[in-house]
Amino acid sequence: MDIEVINVSKKYGEKEVLRNFSIKIKEGTVTSVMAPSGAGKTTLLRILAGLEKADEGSVIGMENKRIGMVFQEDRLCENLNAVSNIRLVCDSGITVRQIEEELQRVGLSGSERQPVRELSGGMRRRTALVRALLSPYDILILDEPFKGLDEHKKNEVMSYTLEKSMGKTVILVTHDENEAKFMDGKIIFLNNGDHRLI
Numbered sequence: 001m002d003i004e005v006i007n008v009s010k011k012y013g014e015k016e017v018l019r020n021f022s023i024k025i026k027e028g029t030v031t032s033v034m035a036p037s038g039a040g041k042t043t044l045l046r047i048l049a050g051l052e053k054a055d056e057g058s059v060i061g062m063e064n065k066r067i068g069m070v071f072q073e074d075r076l077c078e079n080l081n082a083v084s085n086i087r088l089v090c091d092s093g094i095t096v097r098q099i100e101e102e103l104q105r106v107g108l109s110g111s112e113r114q115p116v117r118e119l120s121g122g123m124r125r126r127t128a129l130v131r132a133l134l135s136p137y138d139i140l141i142l143d144e145p146f147k148g149l150d151e152h153k154k155n156e157v158m159s160y161t162l163e164k165s166m167g168k169t170v171i172l173v174t175h176d177e178n179e180a181k182f183m184d185g186k187i188i189f190l191n192n193g194d195h196r197l198i
């Protein structure tokens with residue numbers, strides 16, 4: 001089912017973050033949302049995920065959908081290693097060996113068993129991403145998932161993300177136009193509550 005955001009407005013106090021925002025997101029496609037800092041990208045993702053309520057307007061197509069999410073923060077259990085963090089959310093049919101193989105694919109060989117508090121920012125980000133990709137989801141919501149990765153690793157991790165999420169609806173927030181282009185879908189620019197498509 002496609003997702004429709006219809007005339008959504010959201011204010012925090014006097015600050016208008018989204019104004020009459022509408023978009024249709026086709027099922028099984030990638031949509032990248034770009035905007036200056038503070039323009040409302042995370043707010044839009046939170047409304048889509050049902051974590052925030054719009055003041056006006058509606059969202060259709062998210063009902064009874066399983067959401068896989070990478071938040072702006074990693075939200076990992078600090079004392080657990082990457083494998084254990086992922087095991088908390090993934091399908092019970094996925095084995096430890098399989099999780100290790102996925103972590104190795106994003107360049108985390110040798111770090112799978114270290115508590116995540118000892119990992120670098122980019123390693124933690126990849127752990128959070130693999131966790132979302134191995135969770136049972138219909139819709140994947142990614143808030144700057146490639147933050148902190150160098151260009152070479154970023155390309156590998158983006159290819160991996162595209163492969164793993166093939167056929168699923170993906171909504172990605174990024175500041176980087178190259179990322180949006182690489183992910184190869186619709187790109188939305190949000191600005192001062194308005195938006196345009198390219």
Ligand SMILES: Nc1ncnc2c1ncn2[C@@H]1O[C@H](COP(=O)(O)OP(=O)(O)OP(=O)(O)O)[C@@H](O)[C@H]1O
Binds near residue numbers: 037040
């Ligand atoms: N819970 C909240 N209470 C009050 N103001 C908020 C709240 N959440 C967000 N805002 C404000 O709404 C605006 C949009 O925030 P949001 O996090 O959606 O922007 P963003 O585009 O994701 O920014 P960034 O690129 O910096 O992550 C900001 O001015 C922010 O301060």
